Amino acid sequence: MLIADRYEPTGASACGGMGEVHKCVDRHLGRDVMLKKMRQGKNVARLIDEQKALVKLRSKHVVQLLDIIVVDGNFGSKDVCLALEHIDGRDLQEGSWEPNEDFIKALWQVASGLADIHEAGIIHRDIKPNNMRVDGEGVIKILDFGLAREAGKDDKTRSIIGTVGYMAPELWGEKTISFSSAVDAYAFGVMALALLNRTLPKEFSQSPPAPVPSSFVTSHIPEFSREISCVIQDCLSHDVAHRPSLAQVRDILARYILKDRHRARMVMGSTVYEINSGKRDVNLKSPIGNLHVHYDGFSFSVRSASGEVWINNGTPKEGMKMPPACVITFGGSQRRNRHFLTFDVSNPEVMA
Template sequence: MLIANRYKTLDNSDRGGMGEVIFCEDLHLQRQVVLKHLQAGVEARRLLDEQKALSKVRSKHVVQLYDIVNIQGGGVQQPAIVLEYIDGEILQVGSFSVNQDYLNVIWQISCGLADIHSHGIIHRDIKPGNIKIDSEGVVKIIDFGLSRSNSNAETRSIIGTPIFMAPELWGDHTIAFDSSIDVYAFGVTCLALLTDTPPLSLRSRPPSQPTLADFSALLPGVPSEITNTLFQCLAADRRDRPSMQVIKNLLEKHLLKDKHRATVVLNGVANTLDHKNRRISLNATVGSLTIEYDGLVFCVTQVTGAVYINNTSVNVGAIVPGCCVLTFGNGGGRKFVTFDVSNPEVMP
């Protein structure tokens, strides 16, 4: 069958809780795509919400919306959305161990969620079953049928997958919510990828935050900075949960451990900071500065005289940003030095 004079249906299709997907070939661009339409009796708003959300978001880690068409169903025309085909597998509960691959996957999920939230969208149904990993190892968030914009974030009924639903969603009245419900679901997802038996407190209705000890026991070997932040995702008070951007940056920092390189040129001499040379001392006569690299950040460990980073006075313990100007001294005798850090990328 040919749809919209462009999409040739293939032999396979799939049904979910609310929608049906039809696998097709895009004859114009010669690629496989997915057509998604709602099953009979499902509120039409679900597809509209998904369309609105996906039309705003462009992210490597979010399924892409290509087109909107009408298809014949039950003797009537009904709308369908044309989505990116993801050649891969749904993430499975309990299918990961704590290792670098696991940290890379949850980092990619955080990237997708940070992009979604930056466009004012709340996914509202984050869980392993709504996340795929393609044949190249790229994670994609899918299924925006429950999504909302920040300006329309309220509900009168409990909708979602229970264990991934934040405590505030369990009320019996009209409930306003924000992107922190996705942060909560992300925290549960991080555990679900490791085990099918999460702490009992997360299975109560409404759920409560487990103890840090119980939570940490499921993440052996994970740096405490990451464990503590993921633990905060499950905070009962949504105001205590970190943003997805904060989580993304933290995971990225640890995934890039010992991969940064900084270069500083002073008095014609190039000074390099990396995993082989972790400490440099800069002496500009009118001031001096020692910077050390611990594999994660570049930190000031000694300073004498008047020294500034981007016009802000430097103190011991200050983190040197990735690209900045170091100023030594005051008045006419000042010396200006650039501090440049290479920008390694987490792959994929």
């Protein structure tokens, strides 16, 4: 039997808090999909409207919503079904990671997916490890948008709903509650700690959660850089305005993943100077000017400059960040024998 004249169930199914999930074959495109029948807690039109924003969302780290269909339910009712990308893999597990580079990359993948979700104007509201799945290529995808709301349109609730331990403190109010994407930032911070093979603080298990000490992440995970510890600590803030955006979290994590992986080349005629983690400094000296460029693992900057030296026709200052592509000039316009060097940075990308 085909559902909506297209989807053929294969027999594999499961039930969850937000509905039933059935593995199906899309007979039109010849691919596996997951068909999720949503539990009816609201009218069909509103439920469809809430899911439409997800159809437009395209992210490597978010399960793709392929189709929304309405089928006949029991007693003359209508059921909303979501056709979702099928991901063959395993869910993230609490307490299964060590604080190493692989873990930072995993957090970066989740932060990247959440940043894409928030950019699309969606609040997930149920971020936790078993709503993250690792596919066969090691790519982490965010699942289960059963509690998702559109920011600015449907970002209020009168019910306490979510997963205890991951729910932000502002979601525990007794009256109508307004919330924002900051609830996902809080859950991300909790998840970052829950995934590690470390004991979680008792504050997270309280209802509502109590604040953790301001230095908790630094002391709990001394292996992390200070900047990473601080941004995770900020995610856990009870002050909503103090929590970072997931785009900020993503960029900080990427900064450390890519540390010492940049390269810069300075070319003058047939002479090439390269700056990288193995050779962090180039000191160019001439009778008319000197320029010292340094690489600190994150960026290239001017360590010192003197004499007739210009970068893109501007005067270099100590500590100035080098542009990713520029021309360095030795000698003023009054000189016949001026020297020109090109400076180019090769910027690596995080590979999930």
